[in-house]
Amino acid sequence: MATLAEIEKLTKSFAESREELSARVRALEDEIHNIKKRHLAGIKRSVGTVAERQHALKTALEDSKDLFMKPKTVIMHGVRVGITKGKGKIEWEDDATVVKLIKKYHADQAEILIKTKETPIRKALEALPAADLKKIGVTVEETGDIAFIKCTDSEVDKFVNALLKNEAEIKEEEDAA
Numbered sequence: 001m002a003t004l005a006e007i008e009k010l011t012k013s014f015a016e017s018r019e020e021l022s023a024r025v026r027a028l029e030d031e032i033h034n035i036k037k038r039h040l041a042g043i044k045r046s047v048g049t050v051a052e053r054q055h056a057l058k059t060a061l062e063d064s065k066d067l068f069m070k071p072k073t074v075i076m077h078g079v080r081v082g083i084t085k086g087k088g089k090i091e092w093e094d095d096a097t098v099v100k101l102i103k104k105y106h107a108d109q110a111e112i113l114i115k116t117k118e119t120p121i122r123k124a125l126e127a128l129p130a131a132d133l134k135k136i137g138v139t140v141e142e143t144g145d146i147a148f149i150k151c152t153d154s155e156v157d158k159f160v161n162a163l164l165k166n167e168a169e170i171k172e173e174e175d176a177a
Contacts, residue, residue, distance in 0.1 A: 018151060025159050057081065 002010070061068075065083050068074075073082030092098045102113050125133065130140045 015151075029159075 061081060061083065068083040071082070072084060073080050075081075099114055103110050106113060120138075125138060133140055
């Protein structure tokens with residue numbers, strides 16, 4: 001069994017390593033931010049140019065439908081252009097109203113027109129006693145005393161935690177192989 005002094009020493013070592021990792025992540029994020037900043041103006045200009053040219057091409061295609069009777073499309077410079085049949089678009093404002101009206105006017109098709117999804121609600125299940133959970137086929141793990149390590153620092157930790165989790169998963173896969 002470790003002494004409290006040994007645990008303090010291990011915790012300090014862990015915290016220092018984690019701080020080094022956090023500093024590296026912050027440096028990476030700063031570099032990415034600077035790269036984005038350097039390129040963003042050019043990207044925005046390119047997006048504007050592409051949008052303008054797409055609009056001009058679309059207008060020309062709409063004004064020249066006679067050129068696309070047969071074949072309806074052609075490939076030019078790696079881009080397929082031409083005329084095609086519109087697929088149409090359906091919209092509605094309120095799901096509940098549409099569901100209600102489907103049930104009223106198309107009750108025989110309700111099963112294929114309405115998606116019904118039943119899933120257990122994790123938060124609600126967590127409130128049930130372990131015995132009740134067992135009855136309904138839910139297993140409860142790690143309910144006794146377990147080791148706990150949680151850092152209390154910044155947003156960088158979310159990224160660090162994701163990296164650490166990914167590393168642990170890779171190691172598990174390697175161990176299983």
